[in-house]
Amino acid sequence: MGITVRSLQRWERQGFEDKRKGASKLVPRKLTSNEREKILTICCSEQYQDLTPYEIVPILAENGKYVASESTFYRVLKQEGLVASKKPRRTRKDGRPDELKATAVNQLWSWDISYLKTNVRGIYFYLYLFMDIFSRAITGWEINESENGAAAADLFSRLCIEQKSQGVTLHSDNGSPMRSSHMLATLQKLGVVASFSRPSVSNDNPYSESLFKTLKYTAGYPQSFQTIEEARVWMSRFVHWYNNEHRHSRIKYVTPMQRHKGLDVSILFRRDTVFAQARQNNPSRWSSHERSWERPEEVILKRANHQKINEKLTA
Helix, strand or coil, X not given: CCCCHHHHHHXXXXXXXXXXXXXXXXXXXXXXXXXXXXXXXXXXXXXXXXXXXXXXXXXXXXXXXXXXXXXXXXXXXXXXXXXXXXXXXXXXXXXXXEEEEECCCCCEEEEEEEEEEECCCCCEEEEEEEEECCCCCEXXXXXXXXXXXXXXXXXXXXXXXXXXCCCCEEEECCCHHHHCHHHHHHHXXXXXXXXXXXXXXXXXXXXXXXXXXXXXXXXXXXXXXXXXXXXXXXXHHHHHHHHHCCCEHHHCCECHHHHHCCCHHHHHHHHHHHHHHHHHHCHHHCCCCCCCCCCCCCEEEEECCHHHHHHHHHC
């Protein structure tokens, strides 16, 4: 038969299980056909078809359901050819600036201005966007036909009254509207601490840049707007979706407004309870590292030398 004595002795000692690569094996933790079908049904349903497994699993946990982990969702979807590949991301280089920290809402805001294309080449509308870094919520926005510091100063003054924010730190890049006399005078009048990015370093204002990418890469974003009224209507719908429906990955897949209002505390507690019960029901499917639903209690912003900028602003 061509079998060596050593092989026969090993089989007698370890058993006759086929350990060759590709051989069929009995895996106790393997998903059943019904469980696989349930995962596919959930992912392809109208409610979840536009969400990732990292969004689906937390939402199911909020409703008291646990089907499988995110990695299991991805594995099943990949086997069915339902996962698209992504381009590799560039790694961040060293040379980090100082830090600003937020532990609650209305402590640290970020703002920027983005171009919105029109149907006429070379003509743009300008989106002024303010956000709370701790909750990632959009606190205010405005679309104008020009880019100037006076409009930004007026918008920020109204937002401070509406949000009842006092002592907030406002971070931005080094654009001319951000450094304009109108804006700096308004900040000084309101007692707002100003923070600016280093020149030509967009990574120093990552939260606003990330928000603009979410805005312009979201499904349904028009490549251009015919009128400014059309742009304002679309932006109003986007802000409602982003604040109240979008599950943000950096705040444990709750919506920005849920975190802004403090509702995420009870939501994360319910998810943790569901996951603990699921692990107790089927411990063999869980590794030693359990998914953490602990609430992020602080958010850190890297930025340029804060003290020197405030000395210049005061002078």
